[in-house]
Amino acid sequence: MDKIKIFSPATVANISCGFDALGLALEGKGDEMVFNKTTTNTIRITKIEGANLPYNIDENLVGIVAKIMMQDANANFGLDIEIYKGFKPGSGLGSSAASAAGTTFALNELLGKPYTKTQLTKYAMLGEEAACGSQIADNVSAALFGGFVLIRSYNPLEIVSLPVPKDLFVTALHPQIEIKTEDARNVLPKEVSLKSAITQWSNVGGLISGLYTSDYDLIGRSLQDVIVEPVRKKLIPHFDAVKNAAINSGALGAGISGAGPTIFALSKSEVTAKNVLKNMQSTYENTGIDFSIFNSKISTQGVRIVNSE
Numbered sequence: 399m400d401k402i403k404i405f406s407p408a409t410v411a412n413i414s415c416g417f418d419a420l421g422l423a424l425e426g427k428g429d430e431m432v433f434n435k436t437t438t439n440t441i442r443i444t445k446i447e448g449a450n451l452p453y454n455i456d457e458n459l460v461g462i463v464a465k466i467m468m469q470d471a472n473a474n475f476g477l478d479i480e481i482y483k484g485f486k487p488g489s490g491l492g493s494s495a496a497s498a499a500g501t502t503f504a505l506n507e508l509l510g511k512p513y514t515k516t517q518l519t520k521y522a523m524l525g526e527e528a529a530c531g532s533q534i535a536d537n538v539s540a541a542l543f544g545g546f547v548l549i550r551s552y553n554p555l556e557i558v559s560l561p562v563p564k565d566l567f568v569t570a571l572h573p574q575i576e577i578k579t580e581d582a583r584n585v586l587p588k589e590v591s592l593k594s595a596i597t598q599w600s601n602v603g604g605l606i607s608g609l610y611t612s613d614y615d616l617i618g619r620s621l622q623d624v625i626v627e628p629v630r631k632k633l634i635p636h637f638d639a640v641k642n643a644a645i646n647s648g649a650l651g652a653g654i655s656g657a658g659p660t661i662f663a664l665s666k667s668e669v670t671a672k673n674v675l676k677n678m679q680s681t682y683e684n685t686g687i688d689f690s691i692f693n694s695k696i697s698t699q700g701v702r703i704v705n706s707e
């Protein structure tokens with residue numbers, strides 16, 4: 399294979415109760431990238447559309463991840479890379495993760511598929527470190543594996559794919575402000591009380607049980623975050639109003655997508671999700687802040703090939 403075009407999905411990390419441990423992949427929203435093998439032994443980013451990002455391969459995490467993987471594999475080719483961002487960095491929808499996961503997937507194909515998805519996740523986590531200072535796995539593993547994922551352990555890295563109940567829909571409202579993941583991590587408490595920890599891990603258990611049994615009400619009751627959301631929601635204008643609008647219009651639950659500012663809601667059917675979108679939208683329309691909003695199914699596929707030669 400000499401050339402590959404891939405699609406890498408947007409993702410929702412944390413899913414309320416599972417900070418750094420849970421993620422899901424969205425259908426339809428994501429980045430595309432083209433990787434062309436060259437005979438030059440250099441890596442170049444030749445085109446970037448959709449976001450203002452560096453072309454320097456030591457600054458753009460696509461270049462950073464590609465360089466490390468090429469060196470480790472002793473690759474005997476160079477690369478020309480085109481990046482088409484489908485959503486903005488700093489949105490809470492895993493922009494850096496879509497780039498990092500997509501790069502590892504494409505490189506694996508061009509190298510003859512030497513790596514497992516868990517090994518690719520480890521490489522993609524280096525991209526996350528370059529973006530925000532932490533080797534987080536939730537967005538990148540959701541992008542690579544698709545569906546719902548649980549990071550059962552960071553060391554050694556263990557990713558568990560969870561079932562996706564067929565009627566689940568995601569609504570995502572993205573206020574047009576940028577929150578850097580690094581900044582959103584810096585506001586977090588260094589310690590949590592035992593009481594909060596018990597509530598949180600009980601909800602993670604409830605959510606996972608709900609996914610396995612397609613118990614939508616249990617999923618809804620488990621979408622609670624008593625540790626991260628109370629601190630981070632202060633960074634997101636009108637968070638409570640939008641969350642309440644989602645729940646009052648039938649959503650199972652709602653919370654912060656990743657590090658924010660995107661607010662996500664889960665609903666049991668497309669009809670409910672449409673109603674939830676309408677009410678979240680009309681709540682934000684009164685704020686004077688620009689935003690975008692969409693509904694999505696959960697993608698069970700993750701990063702995929704668009705075409706290859």
Ligand SMILES: Nc1ncnc2c1ncn2[C@@H]1O[C@H](COP(=O)(O)OP(=O)(O)OP(=O)(O)O)[C@@H](O)[C@H]1O
Nearest residue numbers: 458459487488489490491492493494497529578579
């Ligand atoms: N290819 C790339 N795609 C996205 N961001 C990149 C890329 N290369 C470098 N960056 C830098 O990474 C930072 C974005 O990372 P950050 O984690 O804050 O956003 P994010 O990935 O959209 O957040 P979240 O994971 O919450 O959705 C920005 O400073 C951006 O310039």
Ligand SMILES: N[C@@H](CCO)C(=O)O
Nearest residue numbers: 411417418579656657
């Ligand atoms: N779990 C990470 C995701 C960042 O995209 C966080 O919430 O900081």
